[in-house]
Amino acid sequence: MRMGKQTVVFENPPTIFETASTVGKKEGEGPLAKEFDVILEDDYYGESSWEKAESKMQEETAQLALSKAKLKESDVNFILAGDLLNQCVGAHYAMRDMNIPFLGLYGACSTMAESMMIGSMLISGGCADNALCVTSSHYCSAEKQYRYPLEYGGQRAPSAQWTVTGSGAAVLKKDGDGPYIKAVTTGKIIDMGINDVNNMGGAMAGAAADTLTALFRDTGTHPEDYDVIVTGDLATVGSDVLCELMDIDGYNIYPKHKDCGKMIFDIKGQDVHAGGSGCGCCGSVFCGHIFKELKRGNIKRMILMATGALMNPQLLFQGETIPSIAHALIIDTEKVM
Amino acid sequence: MRMGKQTVVFENPPTIFETASTVGKKEGEGPLAKEFDVILEDDYYGESSWEKAESKMQEETAQLALSKAKLKESDVNFILAGDLLNQCVGAHYAMRDMNIPFLGLYGACSTMAESMMIGSMLISGGCADNALCVTSSHYCSAEKQYRYPLEYGGQRAPSAQWTVTGSGAAVLKKDGDGPYIKAVTTGKIIDMGINDVNNMGGAMAGAAADTLTALFRDTGTHPEDYDVIVTGDLATVGSDVLCELMDIDGYNIYPKHKDCGKMIFDIKGQDVHAGGSGCGCCGSVFCGHIFKELKRGNIKRMILMATGALMNPQLLFQGETIPSIAHALIIDTEKVM
Numbered sequence: 001m002r003m004g005k006q007t008v009v010f011e012n013p014p015t016i017f018e019t020a021s022t023v024g025k026k027e028g029e030g031p032l033a034k035e036f037d038v039i040l041e042d043d044y045y046g047e048s049s050w051e052k053a054e055s056k057m058q059e060e061t062a063q064l065a066l067s068k069a070k071l072k073e074s075d076v077n078f079i080l081a082g083d084l085l086n087q088c089v090g091a092h093y094a095m096r097d098m099n100i101p102f103l104g105l106y107g108a109c110s111t112m113a114e115s116m117m118i119g120s121m122l123i124s125g126g127c128a129d130n131a132l133c134v135t136s137s138h139y140c141s142a143e144k145q146y147r148y149p150l151e152y153g154g155q156r157a158p159s160a161q162w163t164v165t166g167s168g169a170a171v172l173k174k175d176g177d178g179p180y181i182k183a184v185t186t187g188k189i190i191d192m193g194i195n196d197v198n199n200m201g202g203a204m205a206g207a208a209a210d211t212l213t214a215l216f217r218d219t220g221t222h223p224e225d226y227d228v229i230v231t232g233d234l235a236t237v238g239s240d241v242l243c244e245l246m247d248i249d250g251y252n253i254y255p256k257h258k259d260c261g262k263m264i265f266d267i268k269g270q271d272v273h274a275g276g277s278g279c280g281c282c283g284s285v286f287c288g289h290i291f292k293e294l295k296r297g298n299i300k301r302m303i304l305m306a307t308g309a310l311m312n313p314q315l316l317f318q319g320e321t322i323p324s325i326a327h328a329l330i331i332d333t334e335k336v337m
Numbered sequence: 338m339r340m341g342k343q344t345v346v347f348e349n350p351p352t353i354f355e356t357a358s359t360v361g362k363k364e365g366e367g368p369l370a371k372e373f374d375v376i377l378e379d380d381y382y383g384e385s386s387w388e389k390a391e392s393k394m395q396e397e398t399a400q401l402a403l404s405k406a407k408l409k410e411s412d413v414n415f416i417l418a419g420d421l422l423n424q425c426v427g428a429h430y431a432m433r434d435m436n437i438p439f440l441g442l443y444g445a446c447s448t449m450a451e452s453m454m455i456g457s458m459l460i461s462g463g464c465a466d467n468a469l470c471v472t473s474s475h476y477c478s479a480e481k482q483y484r485y486p487l488e489y490g491g492q493r494a495p496s497a498q499w500t501v502t503g504s505g506a507a508v509l510k511k512d513g514d515g516p517y518i519k520a521v522t523t524g525k526i527i528d529m530g531i532n533d534v535n536n537m538g539g540a541m542a543g544a545a546a547d548t549l550t551a552l553f554r555d556t557g558t559h560p561e562d563y564d565v566i567v568t569g570d571l572a573t574v575g576s577d578v579l580c581e582l583m584d585i586d587g588y589n590i591y592p593k594h595k596d597c598g599k600m601i602f603d604i605k606g607q608d609v610h611a612g613g614s615g616c617g618c619c620g621s622v623f624c625g626h627i628f629k630e631l632k633r634g635n636i637k638r639m640i641l642m643a644t645g646a647l648m649n650p651q652l653l654f655q656g657e658t659i660p661s662i663a664h665a666l667i668i669d670t671e672k673v674m
């Protein structure tokens with residue numbers, strides 16, 4: 001184990017052994033449609049509320065990941081999970097029937113990265129042989145909670161993002177053939193002074209730049225060392241801000257940067273304004289598409305960095321700005337750096 | 338490192354190096370008053386809202402713990418923090434000015450134990466030299482969010498608990514003279530089918546019994562091996578249920594059991610019905626009183642187990658029951674078991 005200021009580099013990097021993904025109907029009509037395991041036919045998924053539908057989606061995605069990994073519940077050391085709903089009820093109701101030690105996380109849309117980051121530290125430190133990392137978001141439950149009742153039909157700003165209905169689950173294991181989590185960079189909370197709830201990407205870009213700069217500094221690597229640098233859900237506005245901020249810091253990431261919020265939708269054709277957001281955005285795109293790209297050999301070495309906006313509506317009503325965070329992982333198909 | 342089904346026993350147990358605690362006015366009039374570092378004079382703490390007061394309390398408690406531990410922000414590897422507010426804004430706004438890698442947790446009232454549990458695993462696994470574990474709750478912000486507007490003056494049920502206004506912060510270090518975190522037992526989510534929001538203690542007792550039984554089973558220890566078994570905030574109703582459930586499982590914990598929710602208030606004299614609750618209950622009682630008892634030698638070997646109820650009001654309105662969790666730590670003033 002080698003530690004930089006914010007980065008832990010693993011001597012025995014854990015493997016991302018299997019993943020599973022589920023998305024909603026709209027996401028299932030987007031450019032990545034064929035990469036997801038399950039596409040929902042409607043937003044209720046047979047439940048009586050959107051919140052219960054989200055929990056069911058998260059539970060079934062977690063179960064699918066275990067089944068693909070040929071693991072029984074009793075084999076799993078830890079679940080690390082969270083979501084956007086108040087008190088993370090998406091995860092809690094999803095996991096209450098699973099007989100597995102549970103660690104609840106809140107990282108907003110950074111949750112997929114946070115869970116894999118803590119999971120990989122527990123495994124590489126000898127505290128676990130495996131971990132199940134899960135997250136979800138749901139357009140309807142999120143809109144209702146963060147913005148307006150859906151029935152109200154509120155007008156959306158051009159910089160606003162569309163919360164992805166989706167869930168991702170990843171099984172990490174101590175031993176395996178990769179892809180490996182080689183290093184993790186834990187973010188600090190960064191507040192750029194932005195208070196526009198319709199510009200989450202802009203608010204999160206500062207945290208993304210801070211963490212990415214820390215990763216390069218701590219590991220002595222550069223953008224050209226990676227096939228791709230994937231952010232969670234900065235969408236169009238935030239992605240532009242991140243690339244510019246990195247440019248000012250002396251890192252040209254323009255040719256390498258991709259964003260899950262831009263990948264999951266046909267931005268113009270699907271009327272999603274700046275693009276996708278939500279824990280389920282990075283969750284489903286990583287566990288659906290990117291994991292397969294690593295397995296297919298199309299990506300060999302990459303950075304996955306998910307970002308989260310850490311406010312709630314009440315604090316914004318009280319005049320507060322939006323603190324944000326970003327967590328990053330270096331993922332590599334080769335075990336040796 | 339030795340792993341049981343749910344328990345990790347540390348070969349090099351980390352030290353709880355320093356703690357700090359803050360409580361509200363009412364808690365400062367209770368039986369533990371002289372144990373706390375700071376007692377607030379009023380609920381607003383100079384801020385314009387209860388939420389901002391809670392953040393300020395959490396930030397200042399964290400800073401006080403660092404100052405007592407003689408650590409600069411730049412020396413700290415991780416903050417692990419969370420609270421009860423929607424999207425954990427208590428912690429996020431508290432920690433945004435701290436220049437320290439941040440891991441956000443949600444464990445409801447189990448947060449103090451969850452943060453020290455993950456912190457000790459990161460340290461003993463070689464991923465950190467130290468960690469700052471923090472949590473808080475505030476009576477006014479919690480009542481407003483979970484129950485009724487305070488101005489409404491709602492009647493309280495006899496089994497209802499009183500959310501503690503308080504914060505606890507603990508600095509864990511790799512090397513030190515103890516008290517040591519010798520082992521941690523991670524809880525599973527347990528749902529006893531209780532849907533009475535005025536009986537949180539009862540809802541959480543099942544999770545507490547499940548985790549405590551796992552701890553005894555995994556470590557081969559018994560209640561008589563410990564000076565005291567302290568639960569977070571089961572209060573009077575939940576404590577009785579836990580002791581009875583353990584009795585049925587063959588463990589007599591009656592002579593050893595104490596509960597932070599019963600300790601922090603003069604239950605009858607202060608009109609708090611079943612007793613205290615909230616992340617800040619276990620947080621302030623452990624970081625204020627119990628840590629000092631360990632340092633004074635009055636407690637040599639103990640179990641600290643904090644419990645959390647994982648619902649939100651919306652899911653209860655939708656007819657759901659209350660899933661719960663409990664996380665436990667074995668704390669010992671001697672390094673060798």
